[in-house]
Amino acid sequence: MQPFDALTIRAVLDEAKPLLLNRRVDRVFQLARDELLISLRSKSGMVHLFLSAHATYGRICLVKQAPQGAKNDRAPQNNSNFALLLRKTLASATLVHIEQLPGERIVDFVFSSTDEVGTASHKVLTAEIMGRHSNLIFWDKAKEKILTASHIVTKEMSRHREVAPGLTYKRPPGQERPNIFKVTREDFSEQWKLLKENFEKSQNADATGSPVSSFATLEQWLIHTFTGLGRNLSEEVILASGSKSPVCEALKESDSEEKVWSVIRLLGEDRINFKPAMKKDLSRFTVLSLIPELKEASSIASGADSAATLIGANSEATEIGAKIQTAWKHFPAVNDLIDDYYGAVEAREQFQQLRERLRNELKSEDEKLASRISVASQHIRNEQSLDEMKRSGDLVLANLGTIEPGQTDLEVEDLYTGGSEKIKIKLNPNLTASQNAQWFYRQFSKLRSRQKAAKLSFDEASKKQTLVETQLKQLETAQTNDELRALRELIIGRKPASAMQQPQQNKGQAADKKKAGKPRMLSVTSSDGWTIYVGRNRHENDQLLSKLAQPNDIWLHILGSGGAHVLIRVPASKQEPPLTTLKEAAQIAARLSKGGTSGTKVRVVYTQVKYVKKLGKDKPGQVRYENEKTLEVDTAAPMPKCMKQLFSH
Secondary structure, eight states: OOOOOHHHHHHHHHHHHHHHTTEEEEEEEEEETTEEEEEEEETTEEEEEEEEOOTTTOEEEEESOOSOSTTOTTOOOOOOHHHHHHHHHHTTOEEEEEEEOTTSSEEEEEEEEEOTTOOEEEEEEEEEOOGGGOEEEEEETTTTEEEEESSOBOTTTOSSOOBOTTSBOOOOOOOSSOBTTTOOHHHHHHHHHHHHHHHHHHHHOOSSSOOOOOOSBHHHHHHHHOBSOOHHHHHHHHHHHTOOSBHHHHTTSTTHHHHHHHHHHHHTOSSOOOOOEEETTSSOEESSOOSHHHHHHHHHHHHHTTTTTSTTTTHHHHHHHHHHHHHEEEOSSHHHHHHHHHHHHHHHHHHHHHHHHHHHHHHHHHHHHHHHHHHHHHHHTTHHHHHHHHHHHHHHHHTGGGOOTTOOEEEEEOTTTTSSOEEEEEOOTTSOHHHHHHHHHHHHHHHHHHHHHHHHHHHHHHHHHHHHHHHHHHHHHOOSHHHHHHHHHHHHHOOOHHHHHSOOOOHHHHHHHHHHOSOOOEEEEOTTSOEEEEOOSHHHHHHIIIIIOOTTSEEEEETTSOBOOEEEOOOTTOOOOOHHHHHHHHHHHHHTBSSOOTTOEEEEEEEEGGGEEEOOTTSTTOEEEOSOEEEEEETTSOOOGGGGGGGGO
C-alpha cells in the first residue's frame, strides 16, 4: 500500500480549497477514534471533508456523501469528548483558511467561530498525517492552547512532544535535511557533488579503514537526502528522469544530474498539472502520471485518432497502450483517486483478514471433527469384543453346574461354531459362576451402548465435516466482503455437537442460572496467572462492562478500529497487573480487531474500568473513555501462549 505523502496532500488541497473556503460547518461526524467527516454547506450545496489520522490509512480528501441514512457504510459510531467539543465549537463556524506546511504532511484548517458571549475567535484543526504519529489536534489560534485531540500524548508516551488539553500547541520536530519542494539548483548540485565524493570514498576505502556509507540507488539517495518524498515518489522521479537507478551507473552518465533535476524542478512549481491514476491491483497510485508507461499510453491515445485512417498503422503500439490502460485506472480528480484507492485498500484488507479468520476457524473445526471421527471409528470397529462378551456370558451361563468356587479358567466347547474346538474363558475367582455370567453381560451391554453412541457420533461428525469442507470451498471462491459476511453468519449459526446433545434445562436450572448474575465470558490465564476476559461481539462487550467488570479492572481496546473489549481482572488489593500480562492482553485486543493486520504495528489503549462509560442501551458495545494510556503492539510477533487458549474454547 502506498502511504499518503506531502505531494498528494498538496494535490488534494489544490482541488479542495475552492470548494471548502468560506463554507459554514453543518455537521461533524466522528467515524472512528482518529477519523472525522466535516460537512460544510453553501449556496451551491454540501461539501464533505474526510480527515483520518489512522496509522496506516491516514489521509485527507473530499468524499461524495455524508454518513446519513442507515444504508451508508460511514455512519457515525463514536461520540467521544473530542467529537463533542468539536461539534460544540464548530457549530455554524466558517472555514476561512487552509494551509499546508511546505513539503510537510501537516495541514491547518482555520475556522472562524463565536463563543457563548458572541466573541469571535479563530480555532485551528490540524491534521498531522505522519504514520503511527498521526493525530488530529484542535487548538485556539490566539492563545496557542490545545483544546482537544483525537489522541492524547503524555510524557510517558513521548519525551519529545506532549499533546494534551491546556498545553501550548507546538509543531512536530522538524528535520534538518533540505525540502525537495523548495530545493534550489545550487543546493541540488551541492548534494549531487557530495553523492559523488562519498561514492568515490566508498570505492577507494582501505580494507582496514572504516567503510564510508554510500547509497546503492538514486531512490535511496533522494529519500535520505531530502524531506517531503517517500519511496513511491522517489521511484517515479527517477523513472520519469530516464536516469539509471543504480548510483554506480548513474554517475557514469554526464547528464544524470540534469535529468533528475529536470523532474525535481517540476515539483517546486506553483502550478502543477496533476494527472491522477492508480494501478488496478492497488500496488501504487500517482498524482503526476510521470511514469514512462503512463506517458506512453497517453501519447498512443492522443495519436490514435490521427492514425485511425492508416490501415494497420501503430497496431503493436496500440496493443501495448491497451494493456497499460487495463492495468491503470484514471480519475478526473485527485480527491476521487484518494477516496477510491484507500477505500479499496481498506476493503481488501478487511476481506483478507475476515477470510483468514474464517479459514482458521473452519480448519480448527475440521481438525476437531476428524479427531472425533477417528475415535468413533475405533469403537465402531470393536465388534469382535462385543461378540466375545456375549458369547462368554452365554457359555458361562450354560455351564453353571461345572464351575467350582475360586475357579479362574473355564474351558468348554464353543457351541456357536458347532465344532469340537474348545475355548478358554477367564473367570474372576472372587465371583460366583452366576456373577461371572452377569459381569460378561454387563460388559456386553456397555460395549453395545458405547458402540451405538459411537455410530451416532460418527454420522453426526461426518455430516458436519462435509458441511465444513463445503464452507471451506465457498470461502476460497468468495470474491466480496458481502459473500464472506454471509458465510460468517452461517458459521456463527452452526451449533456445536455438545450443545445439540445437551437436554433442555428445566425451569429450576434456568432460575438458578439467572440467580448467578454474571454471564459466562470467554477467559484465559496470562503467563503471570492473571485472568483476562475477552468479549467476542458487541453484546459480550456490553456484558463485560455492565455485569462482570469491577471499577479497578483494566480495560483494553485497539485504537481507531472496531474490535474485542479485553478486561484484566484486578484483585481486591488493587495492585497493577505486571507488564507481561498487560502486553499479552494488548496482543489479544489487537489480534481480535479489524485493524490488527498481520505484520503491522498498532496501538492499544487501556485504562481502569471506572474511566470507561457506556454510550447507551441502544448502542451496545460502544463506549467513551478517558485517562487512557497506550501500548504499541507488533502483530507480526509470535502469538502469546495464553491467546492460544482461545482456540480451544
